[in-house]
Amino acid sequence: MKKPDPFPFAKRVPPVAQTGAAQATSSSHVIPLSYGTPTSDAFPYESLVEAATASILREGRDSLQYAGAGGPRSVQEWIAKRSSLRSIHVQADQVLVTYGSQQAIDFAARTLLEPGDHVWVEAPTYFGAVGIFRTSEAVLTSFPMDGDGLRVELIEVALYHARQSGLPLPKLLYCLPNFHNPGGISLSLERRKRLAELAYEFNFFILEDDAYTELTFTEERLPSLYSLAPERTIYLSTFSKIIAPGIRLGWAIAAKEVVARLNSFMHGSRASVFAQEIVSQLLHTIDFDEHVQALISRYRKSRDAMIEAINDSFGTEVAYHVPEGGFFIWLTFPEEVDTAQFVRDAYERGVSFIAGSDFFVEREGGRHARLSYSYSGPEQIRQGVKLFADAYYAYRGKL
Amino acid sequence: MKKPDPFPFAKRVPPVAQTGAAQATSSSHVIPLSYGTPTSDAFPYESLVEAATASILREGRDSLQYAGAGGPRSVQEWIAKRSSLRSIHVQADQVLVTYGSQQAIDFAARTLLEPGDHVWVEAPTYFGAVGIFRTSEAVLTSFPMDGDGLRVELIEVALYHARQSGLPLPKLLYCLPNFHNPGGISLSLERRKRLAELAYEFNFFILEDDAYTELTFTEERLPSLYSLAPERTIYLSTFSKIIAPGIRLGWAIAAKEVVARLNSFMHGSRASVFAQEIVSQLLHTIDFDEHVQALISRYRKSRDAMIEAINDSFGTEVAYHVPEGGFFIWLTFPEEVDTAQFVRDAYERGVSFIAGSDFFVEREGGRHARLSYSYSGPEQIRQGVKLFADAYYAYRGKL
Numbered sequence: 001m002k003k004p005d006p007f008p009f010a011k012r013v014p015p016v017a018q019t020g021a022a023q024a025t026s027s028s029h030v031i032p033l034s035y036g037t038p039t040s041d042a043f044p045y046e047s048l049v050e051a052a053t054a055s056i057l058r059e060g061r062d063s064l065q066y067a068g069a070g071g072p073r074s075v076q077e078w079i080a081k082r083s084s085l086r087s088i089h090v091q092a093d094q095v096l097v098t099y100g101s102q103q104a105i106d107f108a109a110r111t112l113l114e115p116g117d118h119v120w121v122e123a124p125t126y127f128g129a130v131g132i133f134r135t136s137e138a139v140l141t142s143f144p145m146d147g148d149g150l151r152v153e154l155i156e157v158a159l160y161h162a163r164q165s166g167l168p169l170p171k172l173l174y175c176l177p178n179f180h181n182p183g184g185i186s187l188s189l190e191r192r193k194r195l196a197e198l199a200y201e202f203n204f205f206i207l208e209d210d211a212y213t214e215l216t217f218t219e220e221r222l223p224s225l226y227s228l229a230p231e232r233t234i235y236l237s238t239f240s241k242i243i244a245p246g247i248r249l250g251w252a253i254a255a256k257e258v259v260a261r262l263n264s265f266m267h268g269s270r271a272s273v274f275a276q277e278i279v280s281q282l283l284h285t286i287d288f289d290e291h292v293q294a295l296i297s298r299y300r301k302s303r304d305a306m307i308e309a310i311n312d313s314f315g316t317e318v319a320y321h322v323p324e325g326g327f328f329i330w331l332t333f334p335e336e337v338d339t340a341q342f343v344r345d346a347y348e349r350g351v352s353f354i355a356g357s358d359f360f361v362e363r364e365g366g367r368h369a370r371l372s373y374s375y376s377g378p379e380q381i382r383q384g385v386k387l388f389a390d391a392y393y394a395y396r397g398k399l
Numbered sequence: 400m401k402k403p404d405p406f407p408f409a410k411r412v413p414p415v416a417q418t419g420a421a422q423a424t425s426s427s428h429v430i431p432l433s434y435g436t437p438t439s440d441a442f443p444y445e446s447l448v449e450a451a452t453a454s455i456l457r458e459g460r461d462s463l464q465y466a467g468a469g470g471p472r473s474v475q476e477w478i479a480k481r482s483s484l485r486s487i488h489v490q491a492d493q494v495l496v497t498y499g500s501q502q503a504i505d506f507a508a509r510t511l512l513e514p515g516d517h518v519w520v521e522a523p524t525y526f527g528a529v530g531i532f533r534t535s536e537a538v539l540t541s542f543p544m545d546g547d548g549l550r551v552e553l554i555e556v557a558l559y560h561a562r563q564s565g566l567p568l569p570k571l572l573y574c575l576p577n578f579h580n581p582g583g584i585s586l587s588l589e590r591r592k593r594l595a596e597l598a599y600e601f602n603f604f605i606l607e608d609d610a611y612t613e614l615t616f617t618e619e620r621l622p623s624l625y626s627l628a629p630e631r632t633i634y635l636s637t638f639s640k641i642i643a644p645g646i647r648l649g650w651a652i653a654a655k656e657v658v659a660r661l662n663s664f665m666h667g668s669r670a671s672v673f674a675q676e677i678v679s680q681l682l683h684t685i686d687f688d689e690h691v692q693a694l695i696s697r698y699r700k701s702r703d704a705m706i707e708a709i710n711d712s713f714g715t716e717v718a719y720h721v722p723e724g725g726f727f728i729w730l731t732f733p734e735e736v737d738t739a740q741f742v743r744d745a746y747e748r749g750v751s752f753i754a755g756s757d758f759f760v761e762r763e764g765g766r767h768a769r770l771s772y773s774y775s776g777p778e779q780i781r782q783g784v785k786l787f788a789d790a791y792y793a794y795r796g797k798l
Contacts, residue, residue: 246673
């Protein structure tokens with residue numbers, strides 16, 4: 001047979017492979033300060049074995065089938081109840097369990113966006129979400145942040161300006177209000193309220209990505225954007241950071257009619273009912289509050305070790321915001337720096353990090369770098385930051 | 400705040416909920432002859448506990464992380480090797496593991512189709528795929544089958560006619576060549592070869608759904624369409640029917656450049672690496688050939704029981720093809736029958752089935768019904784078919 005002509009693949013397929021933790025080059029010789037990978041030390045191994053065994057032997061006739069046993073319902077109920085920590089008061093059927101919150105972002109994009117629709121994001125923002133919005137052929141515009149999070153006053157000006165000038169308004173605004181990835185910053189209460197009002201007034205959806213919500217180093221828990229604009233917010237979170245990423249379960253919370261639309265992309269299926277059964281069994285076995293407290297204590301120590309190491313290595317050469325939760329420290333170097341220029345050298349010296357430009361739609365943030373303190377312990381972190389500093393000073397010609 | 404205006408959701412969102420096994424109404428009083436649910440009797444419970452325990456305790460530091468341990472690679476390799484049964488000889492990286500083959504259908508549709516593109520399907524066909532193509536805003540056309548499967552000569556005529564008349568050609572043809580769902584029929588070798596040639600000549604992709612490939616009651620294994628048109632076929636299969644649906648793992652096999660495009664919809668993630676680790680451990684523990692032989696023997700007995708029961712209850716009132724594999728018997732009643740008219744009564748009498756019209760794009764096949772012999776044992780099947788016949792004769796006014 002003759003070779004067929006080139007095939008006209010759909011335009012939405014991205015031209016290049018995307019980065020993501022699953023594709024991370026890993027080497028046991030490299031200290032990983034790049035991805036938001038939780039520590040393997042804190043996985044509840046024994047309880048997971050117990051939960052998996054019960055899911056198979058006691059519930060397996062149903063949990064291994066298409067529809068599952070009681071797990072999916074019980075997980076929805078747990079999430080609904082737990083979400084009251086962020087002032088979310090919903091019924092269990094307002095919770096859609098997905099394969100990680102990434103799938104929920106994908107479903108949200110497909111539910112809300114036609115090709116060419118406008119999506120507004122923060123600068124910097126999470127590159128995983130940007131990749132998904134690009135697959136949806138959205139037009140992306142980014143807005144800067146300061147120490148109180150996204151500068152909502154600039155969003156407001158842009159919205160009024162767009163309305164007056166007949167420019168396109170956004171259908172969706174993607175926001176990471178707590179322990180921002182990568183910024184480490186939380187959005188102030190006042191700005192949350194204003195953003196919620198704007199969503200109603202200009203009829204756009206807020207996609208609220210709250211993956212790190214449980215991992216807070218302070219007692220303060222600001223209300224979610226969902227609680228302030230329930231009809232125009234899709235709230236996302238995940239078990240990846242609090243149980244284990246390999247389980248691959250996250251969730252979306254939204255108004256019932258929105259959940260029904262998101263769910264249509266499940267095409268009559270459900271996120272792994274077996275994994276949900278395991279999570280359900282686990283949540284009924286462990287003391288979850290105690291488990292989370294242990295995680296918080298571990299991550300706080302790691303954060304403190306990283307900050308100390310940064311201060312030791314860089315002094316006033318770098319600026320950062322001390323994160324009050326989450327996994328990341330966001331570094332700001334002098335204006336002329338481009339951290340992408342020494343990613344490779346750092347890797348060869350034995351440490352990985354992510355260059356700032358990866359977090360910007362226009363790739364303008366070269367002077368930044370994201371360091372994650374989530375995977376490694378304090379000693380490794382100190383060593384990793386030292387190697388990172390070596391690579392930086394070599395790049396700057398100051399070694 | 401004032402209520403926002405109605406939101407202009409994306410057109411691709413289907414207006415109504417789709418049917419699917421996960422949403423099946425189940426009741427312990429009803430004999431399920433509706434969905435393609437494998438029997439719970441044959442799940443490898445003990446081996447699964449062993450596999451899950453090893454995945455957690457031995458491999459958990461990696462298998463519970465984003466990238467996983469060795470499981471994903473080992474599963475790819477197993478699939479690549481096993482696929483030689485259907486004359487498929489590929490490298491492991493031509494295998495993309497997905498959340499069930501449904502997700503692979505979704506990725507294929509998004510990779511190949513722009514809104515308004517044409518997809519050709521069989522009549523009847525699997526409703527799950529139709530739902531996904533509709534979400535992709537495809538235009539669907541269906542072509543009839545006979546005892547040798549899809550009538551490829553009609554496809555050929557339609558292709559030449561379309562080309563000559565400047566009508567739209569299909570970008571994708573969706574086909575279930577082995578133990579067709581719902582038809583129970585396999586596509587003849589001669590037609591496979593012709594279809595493969597047409598895919599090259601007219602530059603469309605074949606989406607080859609081969610979910611039931613392992614469950615054959617004869618020794619004959621026709622070569623896959625993939626083996627005949629490797630550059631223009633995406634081959635799909637699944638662990639749902641041979642291990643367990645709740646594990647939610649299926650796969651696509653395609654040319655490398657196509658796999659890369661499909662994979663872009665994983666957005667840097669992977670189908671549950673933990674579930675893949677469990678499957679990998681399981682496949683290295685059990686005697687897979689023996690396991691499959693036990694399944695085949697069970698399903699053959701159930702098929703025979705169903706055929707006997709159909710003959711007893713219906714005699715010449717109904718026509719069917721004896722399936723040589725898979726899960727389904729496809730019944731053809733006299734022309735004036737509409738089986739959708741007695742689905743509810745049958746359910747109330749204690750048996751579920753799926754009306755023929757659910758398997759047609761234009762919902763024209765009302766005289767058909769699909770019965771599944773996969774979940775229930777012989778005694779239940781006999782009882783179920785009896786109740787089904789009661790409902791049928793009551794509908795026909797012959798009781």
